[in-house]
Amino acid sequence: MKIEVLKENLKNGLSVVEKVISGKNLSLPVLDNVLISTEESFLNLSVTDLETAIKVWILVKILKKGRVAVPAKFLSNFISLLPEEKITLEERKQGLYIECKNFKNQVQGVNPEEFPIIPKFNDLESLSFDSKSLWQGLTQVVDIASPSQSRPEISGAYFVFSKNSLKIVATDSFRLAEKNINLESPVEREISFILPQKPARELMNILDGKEGKIKIYFSPNQTMFELPMKEVEHPQIQVISRLIEGEYPNYEEIVPKKFKTHVIVKRDEFINQVKAASLFSGKINEVKIKVNVGAKELGISAQDPDIGESNSSIPAKIEGEDIEASFNHKFLIDGLLNIKSSEVVFDFSKEEGPCVLKPVGDASYLYVVMPIKST
Amino acid sequence: MKIEVLKENLKNGLSVVEKVISGKNLSLPVLDNVLISTEESFLNLSVTDLETAIKVWILVKILKKGRVAVPAKFLSNFISLLPEEKITLEERKQGLYIECKNFKNQVQGVNPEEFPIIPKFNDLESLSFDSKSLWQGLTQVVDIASPSQSRPEISGAYFVFSKNSLKIVATDSFRLAEKNINLESPVEREISFILPQKPARELMNILDGKEGKIKIYFSPNQTMFELPMKEVEHPQIQVISRLIEGEYPNYEEIVPKKFKTHVIVKRDEFINQVKAASLFSGKINEVKIKVNVGAKELGISAQDPDIGESNSSIPAKIEGEDIEASFNHKFLIDGLLNIKSSEVVFDFSKEEGPCVLKPVGDASYLYVVMPIKST
Helix, strand or coil: CCCEEEEHHHHHHHEEEEEEECCCCCHHHHHHHHEEEEECEEEEEEEEEECEHHHHHHEEEECCEEEEEHHHHHHHHHHHHHHCCEEEEECCCCEEEEEEEEEEEEECCCCHHCCCCCCCCCCEEEEEEHHHHHHHHHHHHHHHHHCCCCCHCCEEEEEEEEEEEEEEECCCCEEEEEEEEECCCCCCCCCEEEEEHHHHHHHHHHHHCCCCEEEECCCEEEEEEEEECCCCCCCEEEEEEEECCCCCCHHHCCCCCCCCCEEEEHHHHHHHHHHHHHHHHCCCCCEEEECCCCCCEEEEEEEEECCEEEEEECCCEEEECCEEEEEEEEHHHHHHHCCCCCCEEEEEECCCCEEEEEEEECCCCCEEECCCCCC | CCEEEHHHHHHHHHHHHHHHHCCCCCCCCHHEEEEEEEEEEEEEEEEEEEEEEEEEEECCCECCEEEEEEEEEEHHHHHHCCCCEEEEEEECCEEEEEEEECCEEEEEEEEEHHHHCCCCCCCEEEEEEEHHHHHHHHHHHHHHHCCCCHHHHHHHEEEECCCEEEEEEEEEEEEEEEEECCCCCCCCCCCCEEEEEEHHHHHHHHHCCCCCEEEECCCCCCCEEECCCCCCCCCCEEEEEECCCCCCCHHHHHCCCCCCCEECCCCCCHHHHHHHHHEEECHEEEEEEEEEEECCCCEEEECCCECCCCCCCCEEEEEEEEEEEEEHHHHHHHHHHHCCEEEEEEEEEECCCCCEEEEECCCEEEEEEEEEECC
């Protein structure tokens, strides 16, 4: 193999694939490597951790076909230090010889035959939609999933394509987030799957808020997200992941539909007051929220005999009755941070029942949080 | 005690003193607290770790004199979450009652009588000089000192006031940094002391590049740095530290005066090439530098059988003979990062002898580094 590539393009490609590399994979060291291979007039960079694979294509000048496998993070660190010039990559002595301006370097590699085969997705059912909406949805949902050995089905993000919408859901059984994304064209049949949290995060990092289209391919045990290359008709990035087996819990049952008390408060002020109270909440992380209809305010309090006591209040628009409930402050903060509107809805279903946080004027997102039961 | 203070002022004061607090001081929990006391028309905040003490004064409205001691980091975290308004602090139940807009909080404290006494510096010899120069010097020197149990005298920064200059020196026996600061008025007699690394770093963080004057007070076992308050004639911040006992090594002996080879190269390019080579240097961290008079360049190389090999070169202005030496790449990088000029001098005294890095056009700083002896 021998190719010429611009430093910037190689660096960008490596920065995408290196994310899936954990570092020192002691049980299977080959997984620390990136497989670099020529493909038509492209250079392909592939990595896998056997659950998630990422493939990136870069436009290069191919002088000789071939492939090599070298440590991915090492190569990415090294390439980023090179001058902004043309780089020559050449297969030498089961490794990669790299020349760039006044740099001449030899990087030891492994036998590319040892690199795991990454499944291909050909002629499968697929769907194209807006990548920025998907990114936005993932940022609001993905971190809620919980790595649970006893309940693997809630350790990922649940995707449901139905009619004109994609729902993305995650829960750790204490709270649940649901995001609704409009599809441009309706799906013919309902399709759902559970994507593990790690590839969902990789995908979120790769999308990174950029405008564009993303294509998703469906197969029974795997899924693939594909970003197209701008200049030519060719994929630029593919994220391929196995899916989590099992049935996702019937989460819609626990989303309350009726509310005893409906509250609207300013988001930033509420976050600050919960954070302040959290400092006084001690090891149990409990803050108390008290809706006071008469005073038109939400009271936030916490106490611990060793630390002290916190009481604060925030003006609120309230419909319904006085109610109070205690929450783990981390769960409240997580939900509030996922909401970007300046005002936030806080709905109480009943005493000790689930509550809902959602943005004012945006029906696409909701966050359900369970209060701490009083003892 | 009862006082009124603006949130911003209290927050700024706490952010200075909390730096000396390690967090959870298990052996002497009282040291996690800040002593808050009224002093004339000021509020004084004091902390100490028994080696270093920091005192800060804030202009406040005093309603009732007194003092309290409460956890410093906790208070700082909490105050920063309050709205930008007037805060009332009041002594209550061996703790601090804090009221600000719609916040009412009680923070548990400790008995202020248990707080260690911080020494006073009255009528001692003192000297005033430019605080930005001191900050600059500390940033270039302080990190080189090494916490050495067997040689405590090199675990701090050595200050020497002599005639019109202050020298600040630090070494870990592998490398040495010296900064020369001009004094506005000459000192009458030479004064020197070894300041421990921690208070030197605190001082650096407090000065933070800001313009102004700093006053230093000398006593046999301690020293005090004092920043004045702008509005009134009163100290704003005092950093008081014990000094390290013992004789500082006669470091001037190891600074080479004559050079076999004198090299000038571009700083940023040199840093990048050493960083690139360092990736290939393996566990011994060794990079080889080769001065090539004929080619007018500096060669940088490193290799490791498991990783590969790196060779690069950088154009250089050279006076003298061909020479080569190997270095720990970390020591080279540390020195280069402390030099801010676009070109850097790299002087070789003799085969395997100490080398000197210094900025081009600035005689106030030098960095001596020992090569790795060839085996």
